[in-house]
Amino acid sequence: MGDKILGIDLGTTNSLVGIVDSGFPILFADPEGARLTPSVVYCDEGVGILVGAEAKRMMARNPELAVSSVKRKMGDGAELILGNEKMSPEEISAHILIHLKGIAEKASGEAFHKAVITVPAYFNDAQRMATKKAGSLAGLEVVRILSEPTAAAISYGLDKLKEKSKIVVYDFGGGTFDVSVLELNDGVFQVLATSGDTRLGGDDLDYAIAEYFYRKAESSRLSGASIDVRQRFLESARLTKETLSFHQEYTVRIAFYQGTKSFEFKICRNEFNQIIKPIIERTVRHCKTALLDSGLGAEDVDSIVLVGGSTRIPLVQQIVEELFGKVPDLSQHPDEAVALGAVIQAGIMSGIMKEVILLDVTPLSLGIETFGGLMNVIIPRNTTIPIRRGEMFTNAVTSQESMTIKILQGEREMARDNWKLGEFEIEFEPVPKGKARVGIEFCLDVDGILTVLARDTVTEKDRVLEIRDSAVDVDDSSVEKMVNESIENAFEDMNERILSEARIKSNELIPAVTEGLTLLGHELEEQVKQAIENNLKNVEQAMRGNSSKELKDANEALDKSTEPLAVLLIEKALEK
Numbered sequence: 001m002g003d004k005i006l007g008i009d010l011g012t013t014n015s016l017v018g019i020v021d022s023g024f025p026i027l028f029a030d031p032e033g034a035r036l037t038p039s040v041v042y043c044d045e046g047v048g049i050l051v052g053a054e055a056k057r058m059m060a061r062n063p064e065l066a067v068s069s070v071k072r073k074m075g076d077g078a079e080l081i082l083g084n085e086k087m088s089p090e091e092i093s094a095h096i097l098i099h100l101k102g103i104a105e106k107a108s109g110e111a112f113h114k115a116v117i118t119v120p121a122y123f124n125d126a127q128r129m130a131t132k133k134a135g136s137l138a139g140l141e142v143v144r145i146l147s148e149p150t151a152a153a154i155s156y157g158l159d160k161l162k163e164k165s166k167i168v169v170y171d172f173g174g175g176t177f178d179v180s181v182l183e184l185n186d187g188v189f190q191v192l193a194t195s196g197d198t199r200l201g202g203d204d205l206d207y208a209i210a211e212y213f214y215r216k217a218e219s220s221r222l223s224g225a226s227i228d229v230r231q232r233f234l235e236s237a238r239l240t241k242e243t244l245s246f247h248q249e250y251t252v253r254i255a256f257y258q259g260t261k262s263f264e265f266k267i268c269r270n271e272f273n274q275i276i277k278p279i280i281e282r283t284v285r286h287c288k289t290a291l292l293d294s295g296l297g298a299e300d301v302d303s304i305v306l307v308g309g310s311t312r313i314p315l316v317q318q319i320v321e322e323l324f325g326k327v328p329d330l331s332q333h334p335d336e337a338v339a340l341g342a343v344i345q346a347g348i349m350s351g352i353m354k355e356v357i358l359l360d361v362t363p364l365s366l367g368i369e370t371f372g373g374l375m376n377v378i379i380p381r382n383t384t385i386p387i388r389r390g391e392m393f394t395n396a397v398t399s400q401e402s403m404t405i406k407i408l409q410g411e412r413e414m415a416r417d418n419w420k421l422g423e424f425e426i427e428f429e430p431v432p433k434g435k436a437r438v439g440i441e442f443c444l445d446v447d448g449i450l451t452v453l454a455r456d457t458v459t460e461k462d463r464v465l466e467i468r469d470s471a472v473d474v475d476d477s478s479v480e481k482m483v484n485e486s487i488e489n490a491f492e493d494m495n496e497r498i499l500s501e502a503r504i505k506s507n508e509l510i511p512a513v514t515e516g517l518t519l520l521g522h523e524l525e526e527q528v529k530q531a532i533e534n535n536l537k538n539v540e541q542a543m544r545g546n547s548s549k550e551l552k553d554a555n556e557a558l559d560k561s562t563e564p565l566a567v568l569l570i571e572k573a574l575e576k
Helices: 053-061 089-108 125-137 148-155 202-218 227-244 269-294 314-324 337-349 478-488 490-523 526-543 548-561 563-575
Strands: 006-009 014-021 024-027 040-044 048-051 066-068 080-082 085-087 114-119 141-147 166-172 177-185 188-197 249-258 261-268 303-307 357-361 366-370 374-379 387-393 400-409 419-431 438-444 450-456 461-466
Touching: 006 089, 006 337, 014 089, 014 337, 024 337, 040 053, 040 089, 048 053, 048 089, 053 066, 053 227, 066 080, 080 089, 085 089, 089 114, 089 125, 114 125, 114 148, 114 337, 125 141, 141 148, 141 337, 148 166, 148 177, 148 188, 148 303, 148 337, 166 269, 166 314, 177 269, 188 269, 202 227, 202 249, 202 261, 202 269, 227 249, 227 269, 261 269, 269 314, 303 314, 303 337, 366 438, 374 387, 374 438, 374 490, 400 450, 400 461, 419 450, 419 461, 490 526, 490 548, 490 563, 526 548, 526 563, 548 563
Parallel strands: 006 114, 114 141, 166 303, 188 357
Antiparallel strands: 006 014, 014 024, 040 048, 040 066, 080 085, 166 177, 177 188, 249 261, 366 374, 366 400, 387 438, 400 419, 438 450, 450 461
């Protein structure tokens, strides 16, 4: 049996930590008796760095000296101001992890050096690596990055369901939203599909409510208010959200928020629902996407599990029930489900608990750019991980001495429309076109982290790229946009791909046919030669246009008409 491993839910709003003790998963409480640790870090010269409840209290007084919801910034290369210091999101998250580690060590009297940390299923490679880096900075070896929906499914005991059970995990937390469809097969927990938005959560509900209040108070936008005023309205919005999740009405009171100005307003649940409904409805299309990708209908789902504090809101529960046609499972604490799953997985990895096999999937396709600006998919979207997969590629130009490997992530047919995760070059001996042999292998590990290997099969020389700091130059919300755009532009994208492939074919045919006619055109029947020349002109003319069908048809006609010429060329070659 190995060392005990911490299970950590590093959340946007709150974080939790626990271990398996005597065969049971437990979550540790801080000295004040709270298991939920606010994911807030505060810093000033007088008190130093504070984390958790203390930091949250100080943030109410001096919001400019605190950072909250740092999870939304993970992996984007941003630099944040904490107090008077510049810090990366990873460094700020490390302070939260150090605090959680301290809670665990104080409560248990043991030292911990390893952890399982959960992340949203839709976290990209850069965000996952940033989470690992935060763990390392906190003195923890992160032995597994676990997707939050999978963790939630473990904590609900869904591994005890009947064979072939289909489960939907709807995870609506403070800063992120995930939905995953899972199936139990021969004791193996497989994620069939996942969808989500790493910039959609309870924070957005808070802001919408605060904006509504501020417009009533000042008839202007909240973004124009000072940091102090904005924080006061956001705190009141959060309290309103929590109260109206259990009561029909609430009176908001914000005293002296700016000089002598105060705000008081009575709001009922119906009015509250109208404010937040557009945001909650954004989760519906993700649910539909996940169902579509899994090949299931709503009627095929056996159980819907709700996770995350935002799922306490009655409107969320109502919308989920209407979408899936069945009452969601509310049997477990929504704030603690993910953390308990992480603790159980940590217990499995340390050998304390019986193993439940987990098979996650990659949320977006991975591939490389090939000649003509095309996206060549190597690992398709929703492929079960870990996975190792490769293909053989060759040189597109004679005497080419190297190949640039551009690693892409996305669902579009053309390389330019996908995200570039990284690139490197592999060199090889200059050879005629199509003679080089370069093997490209993608390895996606259990944490969803990508390693790319390129090998010249002649010299056996390797180049390996570990994509550790691959900040994608788009907002996280573009993950959702990527999938939607691939559906919306499917017809145009496929047409452009066919046109690009047809042009590559034309560029190969034209010089080859021209050379063949020069060498042996005089030996062809005049009618055959004339047909080839006419078809050659048709290809050249179609190349100047943008019709994929016209160019493809012209290529096929030229290809077919050159069969007698090809036979002659082969015969001449054999004579030599």
